[in-house]
Amino acid sequence: MAIEESENGREDMLIDGQKHGNVAAPDEFNVNYLKLYYAKLFPYADMFKWMSYGNDGKHPACDKYYIGRREFSFTLENDIYVRYQSFNNVVQFENSIKEKCPFKIDIGPVYSVDPAKKNAYAQSGDNVFTPVERELIFDIDISDYDDVRYCCSGADVCLECWPLMTIAIKVIDTALRDDFGFKHILWVYSGRRGVHCWVCDGKARRLTNEQRAAIADYFRVYKGNENSSKKVSLTGPALHPFLVRSYSEVLERFFETRLLLSQNIFSTEDRYEKILEMIPDTSATSDLRGKWQTKRGSKEDINVVRWEQLKNTLQSGKYKVKLVFLFDLALSNTLSLENCCISCQF
Ligand SMILES: [Zn+2]
Numbered sequence: 001m002a003i004e005e006s007e008n009g010r011e012d013m014l015i016d017g018q019k020h021g022n023v024a025a026p027d028e029f030n031v032n033y034l035k036l037y038y039a040k041l042f043p044y045a046d047m048f049k050w051m052s053y054g055n056d057g058k059h060p061a062c063d064k065y066y067i068g069r070r071e072f073s074f075t076l077e078n079d080i081y082v083r084y085q086s087f088n089n090v091v092q093f094e095n096s097i098k099e100k101c102p103f104k105i106d107i108g109p110v111y112s113v114d115p116a117k118k119n120a121y122a123q124s125g126d127n128v129f130t131p132v133e134r135e136l137i138f139d140i141d142i143s144d145y146d147d148v149r150y151c152c153s154g155a156d157v158c159l160e161c162w163p164l165m166t167i168a169i170k171v172i173d174t175a176l177r178d179d180f181g182f183k184h185i186l187w188v189y190s191g192r193r194g195v196h197c198w199v200c201d202g203k204a205r206r207l208t209n210e211q212r213a214a215i216a217d218y219f220r221v222y223k224g225n226e227n228s229s230k231k232v233s234l235t236g237p238a239l240h241p242f243l244v245r246s247y248s249e250v251l252e253r254f255f256e257t258r259l260l261l262s263q264n265i266f267s268t269e270d271r272y273e274k275i276l277e278m279i280p281d282t283s284a285t286s287d288l289r290g291k292w293q294t295k296r297g298s299k300e301d302i303n304v305v306r307w308e309q310l311k312n313t314l315q316s317g318k319y320k321v322k323l324v325f326l327f328d329l330a331l332s333n334t335l336s337l338e339n340c341c342i343s344c345q346f
Helices: 002-008 031-041 044-052 090-100 115-124 162-178 209-219 241-262 269-276 282-293 302-315 319-334
Strands: 070-076 080-085 104-111 131-133 136-141 185-189 194-199 338-340
Touching: 031 090, 044 090, 070 090, 080 115, 104 115, 136 162, 136 209, 162 185, 162 194, 162 209, 162 241, 241 302, 269 282, 282 302
Parallel strands: none
Antiparallel strands: 070 080, 070 104, 104 131, 136 194, 136 338, 185 194
């Protein structure tokens, strides 16, 4: 996906000199800072050690050709994109980066053979050049939250909406550890408007595309589209334990203490109508609409008042609907993430 994304102009990078939105950033990208970064700060040895996964040539059982089969891609100045770079040792890696000064570095899969010699293998006609390992990678992008945030939109981020990402990280990290048993999970700020999750366990790196898709499906709690007001598909007699846990341990409290107030979710007719549309019980919605259209007399925050009214109305025999509604605001968007499979590289 990293490579795909760079072609699509999306952000999937370890290095990124640009920032957007409300985050303070230098006026212009400065290549001299990038050179300085590569000269003094870039963690070559740590990166190389990580991606070798113990295949460092020091143990009899290790695969000393492992790291040399990993693809790196560089985006150079003027968007020159160079794929199939590979390095047998950290010195080569460091020298190449310092020499080329890439504006962006993408990390691709580990292939069956050295990707730099791909063409030579292709000529042999055996089709031996194929990806064999890739970390399991999830992307969460703040623009996925445009349905539930009013402070910013698109690539913009501020301190009010960034906590949505924190919540996503909590929910997904817990599920990856507790439900799937993964241990080696790395969360990385993408440099612009999102976070990436790299699951690096051996069993994650060797997942088939079908298995990756199944894991992504586990997290996908709605199957709607942009035009559907009823995105949540939490139907059935009981909620999945993953959803119950996410709701009770993270989402309910976050919704009530942060999101409700910071995003003024019920403050205007446009906003509360979006919520009412999600509730299939028309007698409840017309009851609430009636209350909300008349003048407010309370000194309490209007969002809190209306949320309490909504909860009280729905609790009369329709407690589940309240859950569904909550999930839609907090969880469906939280988990609108992409899976990244090996075949995405092509
Ligand atoms: Zn914001």
